Amino acid sequence: MKRFLISLPVMAVLASGCQEPGDKNPDTGDSTPQLPAELTVQWQPIDNSVGSWKFFRSEFTLENRGPRELGSSGWKLYFSIIRRPLNEGEGDDTGIQNLTAQGLKLSKGDAAGSGDYLVLEPLPSFKPIAAGEKRVISVLFQDWAIMKTDAPAGFHITFQGDGFDPKVAFAVPSTVKIDPADPKQTTRWEGDVLPVQTPALRHDENPSLQNLELSARLLPSPRRIETGTGQVTLRGGTVIGYPSDLKNEAAYLTAALGDVLAGTVSMQAASGSEQISLSIDANLDIDEDGARDAEGYVLDVKDGKVAIKGADAAGVFYGIQTLRQLVPVEAYAAAAQIANRSTELALPVVHIADAPGFVYRGMALDVARHFQTKETVKKLLDVLSHYKINKFHFRLTDDEGWRLEIPGIPELTSYGARRGFDPAEAEMLHSGLGSMNDLGGDDFVSLKPASQKLANGNEAWPAYQGFETATLNYVGKGNGFYTTKDFEEILAYAAERHIDVIPEVDVPGHARAAVMAMEYRYRKYKDSDPTKATEYRLRDPQDTSKHKSVQEYTDNFLNPCMDSSYAFLTKVANEIKARYDAVPSARLMAIHGGGDELPNPASNVWWTGSPLCKSNPETKDLTDIQLYNRFFTKWSQIIQKTGTKMTGWDDIIHNGLKLDGFIPMPWSNVWGWGREDDAYKFANEGYQVILSHSTNLYMDLAYNKDPDEPGYYWANFVDEKKTFEYRPFDIYANATHDRMGNPLSADAMKDKVRLTEAGRKNILGMHGLLFSENVKTEGILEYLAFPKVLGVAERAWNPELPPVEEMPALWARFTNSLGQYVLPRLGAYRAVDLRDEIPNGVGVNYRIPLPGARILDGKLNANVRFPGLAVEYSTNGGSSWKQYSAPVAVSGKVLLRTRASDGRYSRTAELN
Numbered sequence: 001m002k003r004f005l006i007s008l009p010v011m012a013v014l015a016s017g018c019q020e021p022g023d024k025n026p027d028t029g030d031s032t033p034q035l036p037a038e039l040t041v042q043w044q045p046i047d048n049s050v051g052s053w054k055f056f057r058s059e060f061t062l063e064n065r066g067p068r069e070l071g072s073s074g075w076k077l078y079f080s081i082i083r084r085p086l087n088e089g090e091g092d093d094t095g096i097q098n099l100t101a102q103g104l105k106l107s108k109g110d111a112a113g114s115g116d117y118l119v120l121e122p123l124p125s126f127k128p129i130a131a132g133e134k135r136v137i138s139v140l141f142q143d144w145a146i147m148k149t150d151a152p153a154g155f156h157i158t159f160q161g162d163g164f165d166p167k168v169a170f171a172v173p174s175t176v177k178i179d180p181a182d183p184k185q186t187t188r189w190e191g192d193v194l195p196v197q198t199p200a201l202r203h204d205e206n207p208s209l210q211n212l213e214l215s216a217r218l219l220p221s222p223r224r225i226e227t228g229t230g231q232v233t234l235r236g237g238t239v240i241g242y243p244s245d246l247k248n249e250a251a252y253l254t255a256a257l258g259d260v261l262a263g264t265v266s267m268q269a270a271s272g273s274e275q276i277s278l279s280i281d282a283n284l285d286i287d288e289d290g291a292r293d294a295e296g297y298v299l300d301v302k303d304g305k306v307a308i309k310g311a312d313a314a315g316v317f318y319g320i321q322t323l324r325q326l327v328p329v330e331a332y333a334a335a336a337q338i339a340n341r342s343t344e345l346a347l348p349v350v351h352i353a354d355a356p357g358f359v360y361r362g363m364a365l366d367v368a369r370h371f372q373t374k375e376t377v378k379k380l381l382d383v384l385s386h387y388k389i390n391k392f393h394f395r396l397t398d399d400e401g402w403r404l405e406i407p408g409i410p411e412l413t414s415y416g417a418r419r420g421f422d423p424a425e426a427e428m429l430h431s432g433l434g435s436m437n438d439l440g441g442d443d444f445v446s447l448k449p450a451s452q453k454l455a456n457g458n459e460a461w462p463a464y465q466g467f468e469t470a471t472l473n474y475v476g477k478g479n480g481f482y483t484t485k486d487f488e489e490i491l492a493y494a495a496e497r498h499i500d501v502i503p504e505v506d507v508p509g510h511a512r513a514a515v516m517a518m519e520y521r522y523r524k525y526k527d528s529d530p531t532k533a534t535e536y537r538l539r540d541p542q543d544t545s546k547h548k549s550v551q552e553y554t555d556n557f558l559n560p561c562m563d564s565s566y567a568f569l570t571k572v573a574n575e576i577k578a579r580y581d582a583v584p585s586a587r588l589m590a591i592h593g594g595g596d597e598l599p600n601p602a603s604n605v606w607w608t609g610s611p612l613c614k615s616n617p618e619t620k621d622l623t624d625i626q627l628y629n630r631f632f633t634k635w636s637q638i639i640q641k642t643g644t645k646m647t648g649w650d651d652i653i654h655n656g657l658k659l660d661g662f663i664p665m666p667w668s669n670v671w672g673w674g675r676e677d678d679a680y681k682f683a684n685e686g687y688q689v690i691l692s693h694s695t696n697l698y699m700d701l702a703y704n705k706d707p708d709e710p711g712y713y714w715a716n717f718v719d720e721k722k723t724f725e726y727r728p729f730d731i732y733a734n735a736t737h738d739r740m741g742n743p744l745s746a747d748a749m750k751d752k753v754r755l756t757e758a759g760r761k762n763i764l765g766m767h768g769l770l771f772s773e774n775v776k777t778e779g780i781l782e783y784l785a786f787p788k789v790l791g792v793a794e795r796a797w798n799p800e801l802p803p804v805e806e807m808p809a810l811w812a813r814f815t816n817s818l819g820q821y822v823l824p825r826l827g828a829y830r831a832v833d834l835r836d837e838i839p840n841g842v843g844v845n846y847r848i849p850l851p852g853a854r855i856l857d858g859k860l861n862a863n864v865r866f867p868g869l870a871v872e873y874s875t876n877g878g879s880s881w882k883q884y885s886a887p888v889a890v891s892g893k894v895l896l897r898t899r900a901s902d903g904r905y906s907r908t909a910e911l912n
Helices: 201-203 244-260 311-326 328-333 374-386 484-496 512-525 530-534 563-581 611-615 622-641 678-685 720-724 778-785 788-797 804-827
Strands: 037-046 055-067 075-080 102-107 118-123 133-141 154-161 168-173 174-176 224-235 240-244 266-270 276-280 297-302 306-310 346-354 361-367 389-395 498-507 590-594 647-648 662-663 690-691 763-770 851-855 861-863 868-875 894-899 909-911
Touching: 037 075, 055 389, 102 297, 133 778, 174 622, 201 851, 201 861, 201 909, 224 297, 224 306, 240 244, 244 266, 244 311, 244 328, 276 311, 297 311, 311 346, 311 374, 328 804, 328 861, 361 374, 361 788, 374 484, 374 778, 389 763, 484 498, 484 563, 512 530, 563 622, 590 622, 622 647, 678 690, 720 788, 720 804, 763 778, 763 788, 778 788, 851 894, 861 868
Parallel strands: 037 174, 240 266, 240 276, 276 306, 361 389, 361 763, 389 498, 498 590, 590 647, 647 662, 662 690, 690 763
Antiparallel strands: 037 055, 055 133, 075 118, 075 154, 102 118, 154 168, 224 346, 297 306, 297 346, 851 861, 868 894, 894 909
16 A cells, blocks of 8 residues: 655645735734744654553654744743553553653643643753754553554644733644654554555455346335336426325425436425325335334335335335436536436336335434534535435533523533633634644634645645545634524434434533533622523532543533533533424434533542532532433433423433433443443333444445554444444344454353344434544545445445355445445535525545556556546556556556546555
8 A cells, every 4th residue: 555654744835725924814903923933743653562552652753944033931832642641750661651751741731631732831950952853752652552643733832922812822834744654653563463455455355346236226126025027217398296194295206306317306295196196195004024124115116107105204205316327427427517417217127115114214413522514504404314224313512612502691602612722712622633724814823724725735636535634724614603593404404304413412521521611700700790690500610420431521521410411411402492393394203412522530530529529418418420320311301391201321321320211322332342242232121212322334444454544442443344244133243353353262252132023123223423633624524424324324224134155145235335336426416405504516536446456467456446437557656557457467556546436545555
């Protein structure tokens, strides 16, 4: 594979497109003085073996590009990194943290000492870095780092004296370097046997090209399909007939056909003469078991007409989506340019009877860590609906941001939806995850790159087909929120596509944005209106409890003993309900109450150090676990008073709490960690369960072990094969290897709880989950979600699977379907846009797999994971490319790439 050894000069070369020293500072309006030093930073994990699994050695290369030296005082270099730096003197006989000897101090970057924000500053003994000099700084961090997304990001520096305002920072460009051929940089510890991706490894895994019957071209696969002979042709003048209760579905189909068919497509009240007819049969029984099949449909294409009959409006809508997939791939490719729409569409004669296996077929999107615009969300919802996804778990709050306007509590968004250079967090949250207000101003950081190309080292606009340097250099929406109007628009848009939106308010942990926003509100009103100041306060200011979350936060809990905490949650829940009430078509199925990742109480104190807990007669004698259970009993009651149910992470009921009507989402099933069977335990106990297993369904986890793949990998590497082969009713069959690549014995899960027949009926369904620590752009969102969520869509619609030994054939069929039909449509997909809500809504940035290749008998043999996509090769270093069609004689270095039908390319692979 081609090695991306990145070392790009950035601050000096960005001058062509970003703010120069001496220009007006967009945050303060003042002129920026000449910087003492123009610094760049390169980071590289050097040796993961130095501390076994405990810690690793990394190097920061600081380069001073002038004009003067970086001195022994007067500067501070800030950045974010997900790994905890070892304390000075911490380590063992293989390595000791020793920054003092390098004349440096590394500590938390904010006044609260909380989170992933750090600051590096000189000690008096620091030897100045002269203009033109490079200095290597060795730093030990906890755990390991094998992916470029592990790198520190969002570097910015402050200077003291010489007219510099210490409240304004200056962006410092950074890069990351990892050598995929160096096992010290790509092996987590001695127990990590998972190989780094190579062309040869991919070549041996990739399936062969095969012809597919019609049923295999549709996604999700229909339950029953009978193909006929001939075709039905749609032309301009096509009329859609509908009964009054299907007006919305008819409008959707009219717009969808209009996007791909030249000429008029219209709709009218059904008369029986229309070429396309929509109808409802409330007793529709697809599987002929005597019971109505909700969301089921029958699609008939014959005798020159198209008929879609659904058990309900949702069923009709899904029949429409299947009809859209019958339109030839070539028609969609042509219609990517609207002027090139086809004058006629030939549909195969077919009878399809179909119904879903699960009532809950979902995707979760986190917009708290990084924000996504309402247009991006709407486009995503439309694409999801095309694959019959019907639930959207909307993660609106977390430590790093609060994303929903709550009338009456404006501080939640005026403060809690903003990040910037504010170590005291007086006006906004501090920088997190390497981002603030994207490349814009209003965050007290100057000299940011002016475009994503400049943030990417001025070499190329980021394609987001893998890691991009731009994501280290401020690209990423740390700021942003949805107004009440925005959220209502999203609800209406989702409802139009038969998608229920499930909002999440994550408490009592993961609540730092809310806690800090309410502290800001307290400061704002404490002198003028003490009652208002404390009305929604979430923190006991005298609390001495000590805890640290896995994300290094020490102050991200709301207090469960304060009446104001429940007043806050009541206000939030009621305002969320009001948004649904304002959109009659939207259904508030549930509110997600959070509940995850409170640190181990054996080594952390949650609230028992709170004087308010000790002085409250109802809580003074309770343990932390009892306080937690009491909190969720009350939070559940608040949610239920809105007329809906409470769902949440299954942590909520780990400690003996029984909650009537609660719908758990079990997630922490990492093989070998001990909680693999939680989902089945809860289902067997009578809880309705939504499967959320991290090993197979966390789409934010990297596709595979390649340093250039974006995403985390704490639970597993997750690709579309993991989602497609997921077994909802027997997850232990998926436990073939641990997260380090070691085979698991056949009896590794023999003592785990199995799903009973009664418990099976309590599995509501499943969803793919996309957390957004690394989802800094729409392109990354789509890259990580597609095609992974297509495996989710297939399995949620068809949860029953054949025996494990038959899976290779099923997987090969699926990959061929993606390569020949599904992905080419997706590359030209035009979101159905009835009200001009989605500008530039054509095409999805799905991941294009790198080719597989071997040299056999002097000839290049190449293939691709999704047969049907084109493979190209170059023997002259990329100066020219040829399409691969059969083994061909080559010599020397060969470059390979995959070309999608929409003209995009995968990353380049190298074969020697």
